[in-house]
Amino acid sequence: MAKTVKLISFILALLLTSIPSMAQKVTLKCNSETLANVMASIEKQTGYVFNYTQPPVNPETKVTVSVENEELESVLGKVFGGLGLEAKINAGKVYVSKAQMTVAKARYKGQVLDSYGNPVIGAGIIQKGTTNGVITDFDGNFEIEVSEGSTLVVSSMGYEGATVVAGA
Secondary structure (H helix, E strand, O other), X not given: OHHHHHHHHHXXXXXXXXOOOOOOEEEEEEEEEEHHHHHHHHHHHHOOEEEOOOOOOOOOOEEEEEEEEEEHHHHHHHHHHHHOEEEEEEOOEEEEEEOOOOOOEEEEXXXXXXXXXXXXOOOEEEEOOOXXXXXXXXXXXXXXXXXXXXXXXXXXXXXXXXXXXXXX
């Protein structure tokens, strides 16, 4: 029984030391070094393996980065951020891909009125090319969240449709 407990403890210790820590610290001093060499250095220090495809990642791209005992997440941002790439850590691997653009959205308010200045109840306001839309209330008011510059299509039964640009 005592031998079994010792064996299990030894195996657990082995497994735990082979799993990379979530708070990895990295030190790099690279001046115009290839991305392949920088990734290899990070792999050596952390045990994480890089996973990427060409394009968008070009391992021959030259990068300059100097960090000392810094969190892996921060280092990855410094290495890949200026290249239009992003790195995500999952299950002992670092996945590098093209950075996703995020477009800031804002909430726009408006009112739909007919040619006499009366509110149009139940008019539809849809962001062109999407399914994002709202309907006006009893006073013809609406609120919609879209990115600036989006085209809004306004329509209602019995009325001629109109288009407006958000933020214009």
